[in-house]
Amino acid sequence: MNKLNDIFDTVQQRNTHEKEYLQTLKSIIDSLKVMEDDINDSVFKRLCVPERIIIFSVPWLDDKGNTHVNQGYRVQHNSALGPYKGGLRFHPKVSLSALKALALEQTLKNSLTGLSLGGAKGGSDFDPKNKSQNEIMRFCQSFMNELYRHIGPTTDIPAGDMGVGNREIGYLFGQYKRLTNTFTGTLTGKDLSIGGSILRPEATGFGLLYFVEEMLKHHNLSITDKSVIISGSGNVALGAATKTNQLGAKVVAMSDSDGVIYDPQGLDIVTLSQIKFKNRLRIKEYLMHFPQATYLDNPKDIWNLKCDIALACATE
Secondary structure (H helix, E strand, C coil), X not given: CHHHHHHHHHHHHHCCCCHHHHHHHHHHXXXXXXXXXXCCHHHHHXXXXXXXXXXXXXXXXXXXXXXXXXXXEEEXXXXXXXXXXXXXXXXXXXXXXXXXXXXXXXXXXXXXXXXXCCEEEEEECCCCCCCCHHHHHHHHHHHHHHHHHHCECCCEEEECECCECHHHHHHHHHHHHHHHCXXXXXXXXXXXXXXXXXXXXXXXXXXXXXXXXXHHHHCCCCCCCCEEEEECCCHHHHHHHHHHHHCCCEEEEEECCCCXXXXXXXXXXXXXXXXXXXXXXXXXXXXXXXXXXXXXXXXXXXXXXXXXXXXXXXXX
């Protein structure tokens, strides 16, 4: 492993403070040890360094007229196969290190699809939680005021991610359209009413369950009647929960950043979807509809619950 380890050491010396990025790169290098002799070190060196990183300020006004300034990022990691493609994440723990790690992983994931797409990731340390709709709209518009210069249907195609659903994508796309005077496929994850794709919000969660189903088949097992816990309650988690029920299994627990809702008889995913997507409330609201369920006020407690299958669909 000397060749790849030497590359890692060089990257580490340049990025000593970027824990998430170095951890991701190290895990990739460790997974390549069985085929190190086949690795082109010149290509791998290029893969370890993003082609372009854009960092910018995002000033916005809250509903009281106070000015706030967040940090915005776009890590355009690699475009060897096509235009950059990857999500935008709005979360207070967003950092350059984390986005570099995610952009590297996105490059590899996109390459496995066989599509002509590069990899990227972006976002901001803005926290949409407890913000009004107008505050989120103003932030998204300010974020796009800078980002629009660096994206386009043949350049970089952002999507949603944590904290960025079809509402936020709609605000971002509306501002992009206003600034460029074009209506293009520059952002994916839009609502159907403005050119989005059917099943786009559910796609990742559905894909996870297809993988689980095939994995079980490989071991001569079936997903039918299995009990499943799913961390998270966003697009990925609720998509996974929906497909879990469709495949004949039972979701017994889900979570958000505040806590866990648990019912060994199975959760009502339609109600949860309405709580999280339509009403944009915390998962504890589920108790108002199903008081027999149990609420745990530590999100990590979900991993202490009994189940047959555990699916991680929330942030690290």
